[in-house]
Amino acid sequence: MNPLLPDPALPRDLSALAALQRELASRVIREDRFPDPLRLLGGLDCAAPRRDGKTFLVAAAVVLRAEDLTPVEQVTATLPAPFPYIPGFLSFRELPALLEAAGRLRHVPDLWLVDGAGIAHPRRLGLAAHFGAALDVPSIGVAKSRLMGTYQEPGWERGSASPLWDRGEALGWVLRSRRGVKPLFVSPGHRVSLTGSLLWTLRACGRCRLPEPTRLADRLSKTPG
DNA sequence: GCGACAG
DNA sequence: ATCTTGTCGC
Numbered sequence: 001m002n003p004l005l006p007d008p009a010l011p012r013d014l015s016a017l018a019a020l021q022r023e024l025a026s027r028v029i030r031e032d033r034f035p036d037p038l039r040l041l042g043g044l045d046c047a048a049p050r051r052d053g054k055t056f057l058v059a060a061a062v063v064l065r066a067e068d069l070t071p072v073e074q075v076t077a078t079l080p081a082p083f084p085y086i087p088g089f090l091s092f093r094e095l096p097a098l099l100e101a102a103g104r105l106r107h108v109p110d111l112w113l114v115d116g117a118g119i120a121h122p123r124r125l126g127l128a129a130h131f132g133a134a135l136d137v138p139s140i141g142v143a144k145s146r147l148m149g150t151y152q153e154p155g156w157e158r159g160s161a162s163p164l165w166d167r168g169e170a171l172g173w174v175l176r177s178r179r180g181v182k183p184l185f186v187s188p189g190h191r192v193s194l195t196g197s198l199l200w201t202l203r204a205c206g207r208c209r210l211p212e213p214t215r216l217a218d219r220l221s222k223t224p225g
Numbered sequence: 226g227c228g229a230c231a232g
Numbered sequence: 233a234t235c236t237t238g239t240c241g242c
Contacts, residue, residue: 046232048233055233060226084234087230094232117231126231185231 009083010078015101016067018123019088024133025124028136031205034138035110038066041204043213044102044131046094047221048081059097060221062213069204069212073146076224077101087147088122092129098131112139116157117147117199118187132190139189140197141172142214146185154183159202159205161186172199173198181209 011017043062054077057150063073072169077100082093098114117126118141125133149164149195151174158179164172164187172187175198188197204211 023231046233048232050234087232090231115232121231128231141231143231145231146229148229 003176007189011083011086011089011092014089017092019072021091021121021123021125021130024130025119028119028124028129028133028189028192029191030119030188030190030224032193032196038200040064040072040097040107041066041069041213042102042105042112043114043211043215043217044098044112044218045115047218047223048096052174057081057094057095057097058135058221058224059101060217061098061101061108062216062220063105064213064216065108068208070218071105074220075101075104075214076220077104078224079201088114091125091127094127095130095134098127099134102131102135103142106146110138111200112137113142113201113211114139114189115142115144115214115218117141117143117185118172118192120147120149120166120185120187122148124171126187126189128187128189134191138191140165140192140201141185141187141189142211143185143187144182144210146174161198170194175201176207177202177211178209184209184211198218198222
């Protein structure tokens with residue numbers, strides 16, 4: 001492709017999408033509003049394999065028993081990637097595939113853990129928050145790296161966490177899910193509080209760095225069939 | 226203008 | 233995210 005010309009596959013107007021993000025973000029509920037006790041946990045993630053020079057998005061949705069983190073169901077959905085990754089606009093690229101996968105599940109999770117940011121986003125609407133707001137379901141964003149925000153390095157022990165700040169607002173946590181590993185960037189999505197996002201993410205962590213819902217979805221997205 | 230930047 | 237060999241640790 002001619003590098004001097006704009007990519008026709010790119011969104012027409014990013015400022016319009018940004019405005020939509022602000023609008024949806026204003027509807028995001030930052031309080032715990034989900035069943036207690038929690039029965040089922042959902043996990044979502046996407047892989048982006050290239051076939052014949054074209055990029056596809058393989059979304060994976062999994063369901064686990066909250067009680068013991070036992071796998072209950074898992075499905076996938078593959079769609080053509082609409083446009084390249086653009087920092088701050090990831091949800092417009094991956095949400096369609098994630099919604100398709102989530103819709104194929106027979107079980108309905110009480111709380112979703114999504115690989116990506118929650119409200120710890122420039123316009124407070126990361127992938128997890130967008131997903132939750134779109135379906136009005138409880139969600140938490142569990143990212144493997146930082147999108148934005150400042151923080152102090154958390155302690156070395158499992159469970160050690162530091163607030164993630166932006167413009168004088170605590171939007172999430174930098175969590176050491178396992179002793180000595182690279183920390184996770186956790187933030188509330190929809191219908192989950194700041195403390196709730198931290199507690200439930202840590203509770204969903206088994207023996208690995210990533211919480212089980214996200215870890216299983218990640219593995220499935222990279223190994224469909 | 227320059228650097229940063231989920232997946 | 234993907235590309236990609238060997239390598240360190242439980």
